[in-house]
Amino acid sequence: xxxxxxxxxxxxxxxxxxxxxxxxxxxxxxxxxxxxxxxxxxxxxxxxxxxxxxxxxxxxxxxxxxxxxxxxxxxxxxxxxxxxxxxxxxxxxxxxxxxxxxxxxxxxxxxxxxxxxxxxxxxxxxxxxxxxxxxxxxxxxxxxxxxxxxxxxxxxxxxxxxxxxxxxxxxxxxxxxxxxxxxxxxxxxxxxxxxxxxxxxxxxxxxxxxxxxxxxxxxxxxxxx
Amino acid sequence: xxxxxxxxxxxxxxxxxxxxxxxxxxxxxxxxxxxxxxxxxxxxxxxxxxxxxxxxxxxxxxxxxxxxxxxxxxxxxxxxxxxxxxxxxxxxxxxxxxxxxxxxxxxxxxxxxxxxxxxxxxxxxxxxxxxxxxxxxxxxxxxxxxxxxxxxxxxxxxxxxxxxxxxxxxxxxxxxxxxxxxxxxxxxxxxxxxxxxxxxxxxxxxxxxxxxxxxxxxxxxxxxxxxxxxxxxxxxxxxxxxxxxxxxxxxxxxxxxxxxxxxxxxxxxxxxxxxxxxxxxxxxxxxxxxxxxxxxxxxxxxxxxxxxxxxxxxxxxxxxxxxxxxxxxxxxxxxxxxxxxxxxxxxxxxxxxxxxxxxxxxxxxxxxxxxxxxxxxxxxxxxxxxxxxxxxxxxxxxxxxxxxxxxxxxxxxxxxxxxxxxxxxxxxxxxxxxxxxxxxxxxxxxxxxxxxxxxxxxxxxxxxxxxxxxxxxxxxxxxxxxxxxxx
Numbered sequence: 001x002x003x004x005x006x007x008x009x010x011x012x013x014x015x016x017x018x019x020x021x022x023x024x025x026x027x028x029x030x031x032x033x034x035x036x037x038x039x040x041x042x043x044x045x046x047x048x049x050x051x052x053x054x055x056x057x058x059x060x061x062x063x064x065x066x067x068x069x070x071x072x073x074x075x076x077x078x079x080x081x082x083x084x085x086x087x088x089x090x091x092x093x094x095x096x097x098x099x100x101x102x103x104x105x106x107x108x109x110x111x112x113x114x115x116x117x118x119x120x121x122x123x124x125x126x127x128x129x130x131x132x133x134x135x136x137x138x139x140x141x142x143x144x145x146x147x148x149x150x151x152x153x154x155x156x157x158x159x160x161x162x163x164x165x166x167x168x169x170x171x172x173x174x175x176x177x178x179x180x181x182x183x184x185x186x187x188x189x190x191x192x193x194x195x196x197x198x199x200x201x202x203x204x205x206x207x208x209x210x211x212x213x214x215x216x217x218x219x220x221x222x223x224x225x
Numbered sequence: 226x227x228x229x230x231x232x233x234x235x236x237x238x239x240x241x242x243x244x245x246x247x248x249x250x251x252x253x254x255x256x257x258x259x260x261x262x263x264x265x266x267x268x269x270x271x272x273x274x275x276x277x278x279x280x281x282x283x284x285x286x287x288x289x290x291x292x293x294x295x296x297x298x299x300x301x302x303x304x305x306x307x308x309x310x311x312x313x314x315x316x317x318x319x320x321x322x323x324x325x326x327x328x329x330x331x332x333x334x335x336x337x338x339x340x341x342x343x344x345x346x347x348x349x350x351x352x353x354x355x356x357x358x359x360x361x362x363x364x365x366x367x368x369x370x371x372x373x374x375x376x377x378x379x380x381x382x383x384x385x386x387x388x389x390x391x392x393x394x395x396x397x398x399x400x401x402x403x404x405x406x407x408x409x410x411x412x413x414x415x416x417x418x419x420x421x422x423x424x425x426x427x428x429x430x431x432x433x434x435x436x437x438x439x440x441x442x443x444x445x446x447x448x449x450x451x452x453x454x455x456x457x458x459x460x461x462x463x464x465x466x467x468x469x470x471x472x473x474x475x476x477x478x479x480x481x482x483x484x485x486x487x488x489x490x491x492x493x494x495x496x497x498x499x500x501x502x503x504x505x506x507x508x509x510x511x512x513x514x515x516x517x518x519x520x521x522x523x524x525x526x527x528x529x530x531x532x533x534x535x536x537x538x539x540x541x542x543x544x545x546x547x548x549x550x551x552x553x554x555x556x557x558x559x560x561x562x563x564x565x566x567x568x569x570x571x572x573x574x575x576x577x578x579x580x581x582x583x584x585x586x587x588x589x590x591x592x593x594x595x596x597x598x599x600x601x602x603x604x605x606x607x608x609x610x611x612x613x614x615x616x617x618x619x620x621x622x623x624x625x626x627x628x629x630x631x632x633x634x635x636x637x638x639x640x641x642x643x644x645x646x647x648x649x650x651x652x653x654x655x656x657x658x659x660x661x662x663x664x665x666x667x668x669x670x671x672x673x674x675x676x677x678x679x680x681x682x683x684x685x686x687x688x689x690x691x692x693x694x695x696x697x698x699x700x701x702x703x704x705x706x707x708x709x710x711x712x
Contacts, residue, residue, distance in 0.1 A: 118436065119436065121432040121435075121436070122430070122432055122433050122436070124432065125409075125430050125432065125433070126409075134402075134405075137398075138398065141394065141395075141398065145391060148387070148391070154383075157387060161387065161390055161391065164391060164394045165394065167398075168394060168397050168398055168401065171398065171401045172401050172404075175401065175402075175405045176401060176404045176405045176408055177408075179353055179401070179404060179417070180351070180353060180414050180416075180417055181414075182351070182353070182354060183351065183353030183354060183356075183357060183417065186353070186354060186357030186358075187353075187356075187357060187397070189357070190357055190360045190361060190364065193361075193364045194360075194364060194390065197364060197367060197368065197386070198386075200368070201371075201379075201382070201383060201386070204371060204374065204379045205379060205383065208374075208375075208376045208379045208380075209376065214383070217379075217380040217383060217384075218380075219376055219377050219380055220377055220380055220381060220384075220460050220463075220464070
């Protein structure tokens with residue numbers, strides 16, 4: 001597969017896939033929460049652009065609505081909410097010491113290889129472009145999970161959670177040219193409600209353990225200590 | 226289709242009503258009425274399906290066939306009986322100072338929200354909407370798990386939110402892959418409709434569907450509580466209010482399994498291999514055994530029964546995985562009897578915890594002497610869930626065993642072992658709680674055990690004889706799922 005021989009739309013999609021994957025790696029190694037949130041917003045912006053390009057090239061108008069929804073939710077509302085939370089709790093001065101950073105980054109790289117391995121069988125029936133798009137989506141999801149595992153702050157967990165959604169969204173846009181409208185609206189609604197609930201939870205967690213470090217949420221055990 | 230629309234409308238009105246109501250004193254009773262009207266709508270729907278067979282709504286948005294119709298009625302029934310239990314129970318919790326009026330408003334509003342999500346999961350014909358509704362069920366219940374605002378409950382709710390959210394995201398990836406396979410053979414807007422997919426299953430790309438099923442199983446499996454994705458379940462059950470545990474165990478787990486079985490039907494049609502079945506069998510068997518073993522180590526009575534739920538959900542997943550007509554029939558029956566029994570048990574457990582003032586099992590003693598109805602309710606419920614004849618759980622477990630003996634004889638050994646371990650695990654804890662002397666000063670509480678008796682009577686009835694219309698639906702659903710008739 002030679003990228004110059006592809007049409008314009010495919011080239012854009014492939015570049016976007018690469019950039020979205022890159023932002024996931026940048027988030028993974030980020031110990032400062034404000035930068036983490038910024039990278040998340042950048043990832044959201046890339047998704048918005050991908051959606052808009054897809055809407056334009058495929059002449060599919062309902063994708064414009066998706067693009068606007070993504071812009072409003074993932075680039076503006078959620079990063080704004082998380083940023084406020086960070087500033088309110090004075091977490092922006094701390095740099096989270098990430099344990100085993102090298103191992104985490106290497107793990108991230110192997111997850112990406114793993115995604116390609118898992119999805120490789122579909123190459124028999126479709127174009128290699130699709131494999132790239134789907135494999136990047138899957139690895140963005142897996143990297144989101146790794147981000148949640150390697151970070152301790154509840155805010156980083158929310159960023160990881162939402163970046164998993166980003167991976168899914170990318171797959172839906174690129175591989176299937178967007179889900180049916182009703183499903184897409186439903187998903188956007190769920191994301192919105194989830195974001196609001198996370199906001200409520202930050203408040204509860206802070207009033208309960210006076211911190212947003214989820215490692216301190218350790219009262220429930222299988223057996224008594 | 227009118228009753229299905231009515232059903233969704235009622236619950237939607239319920240959410241808004243409890244959000245803005247001023248009748249703070251009567252909310253429990255009003256909730257009962259909402260659920261009673263829902264039950265009426267589902268019975269109406271069931272009669273329609275009984276008379277006319279499968280119903281597909283005008284734009285094919287909703288589908289009610291013999292597989293989901295009884296689950297819909299079951300959902301409404303357990304929703305109603307649990308709301309009958311919940312009214313005095315939540316009142317009591319308020320008197321203890323654990324709750325405020327506003328939180329009760331949230332509770333009742335989200336109770337209806339949860340019911341809406343469950344009805345939507347069951348009635349929708351669109352695999353994407355099914356996912357949205359399943360995620361909606363998490364969102365509706367997450368604030369209920371942390372309703373008491375104790376550090377433990379907030380921890381449990383956070384865990385529930387994150388684990389189920391991440392888990393269910395996998396199911397969305399599976400759904401996207403499913404859609405991807407479907408748009409290759411058909412047009413966009415209808416490509417996620419289950420009825421369309423099922424009709425054209427053999428044209429779907431088998432490679433893509435195999436990968437999709439893995440994601441769907443992991444995603445919805447998190448909600449079923451399959452080991453090793455089960456960690457949220459005991460925490461959420463033990464820290465949330467008891468009526469929530471009853472509906473989570475009785476309804477949510479079932480509906481997640483329903484989603485997996487619907488997906489399996491598509492994958493089986495496309496791949497003509499047993500891959501989906503083997504995956505479900507191994508996850509199911511693992512959950513069954515781990516659930517049974519963990520029963521022994523529990524200290525908290527609600528955790529005990531949530532592990533029992535994991536064990537039973539494992540058995541059902543196993544049964545659907547074995548496939549074949551007999552195992553599928555058994556799985557369908559087990560879904561029904563387990564929901565009825567488990568929600569009855571959680572109702573009794575809620576009362577028992579109020580009697581003793583704690584959920585710790587070593588502090589709960591002498592229930593029969595304090596309040597015989599609760600003591601006997603708990604004992605009979607446990608006998609039923611452990612799979613003793615003549616209760617319905619025995620019938621379905623026996624059928625699962627029989628089917629396993631037929632298809633995979635070696636697997637009967639771990640199954641029998643698991644049933645034995647689970648039985649011992651339950652009774653070593655229940656025996657001292659119901660019998661023995663009561664601690665000083667232990668007083669009976671105001672309790673309405675009508676739901677418990679009703680549920681257990683139904684389970685007994687299903688154990689002795691299955692009414693013909695239900696048997697008819699079960700066998701039609703079996704034909705639909707497994708391709709052959711059990712009779």
